[in-house]
Amino acid sequence: MSDIPPTGLRERKKQQTRHRLETAAVAIVDEEGLDRLTIDAISERAEVSPRTFFNYFDSKEDAILGLRTEEGTRRLVAEVVCELPSAPLVDNVLEMLMRVSDSAILDHELRERRREVLHRHPELLSRHFGHMGRMLGPLAEGTQALMARDEGVDADATRDPHAEIVMMACGAGLHAAMTELTLTGTDLTTDDAAARVRSRAASLVRETIERLS
16 A cells, blocks of 8 residues: 555645535535525635635635636646655545545535535536536646656656546546445544545556456
8 A cells, every 4th residue: 555645734724624615605505595605604604704715716606516716726736746755656646636626525414415405406517517527637637747757758748648547547436435435334534534535446446457457
């Protein structure tokens, strides 16, 4: 297993603030309706200033969905890639994906409440799917940067189609691991939950690759 270092204190505090904002936005819509959602209401419930809100999201809709801007995603991916040590590609790509989607990946209640909100307000889905498409570019670029570092080649070369395949496979592995662990009643609130999810996802990706060989 690779030795991925823990996230730094500053980054953890930013993750916690972002998580509070997302949770507040989803809770307000779930409890009071979309019409009652305002940036002031989200900020008050999350105990931050409206100015702080805009450090994390462009709009109240993005807070509901947990959406970063494309540039914000690209900047975070670049920071994570620089921080990650030399390790097997699968482990590093999984770590990158988990840090980019940190806010809800281990919060089952938030994921379920968000799913219910999307069910009641399908008009949000177009924004959600559009964002997913925009994230593919930065995440594939991050994967290619990790591949280039491992292989000692130019990361700025023409987009390697293998990078997107690796990234998508790891994303599917994370989803499968989360589903499996949730269904088996695994406690994902513990301090080592992220490491357990990443480890299981890595095993699933590697097992799948072996089956394809």
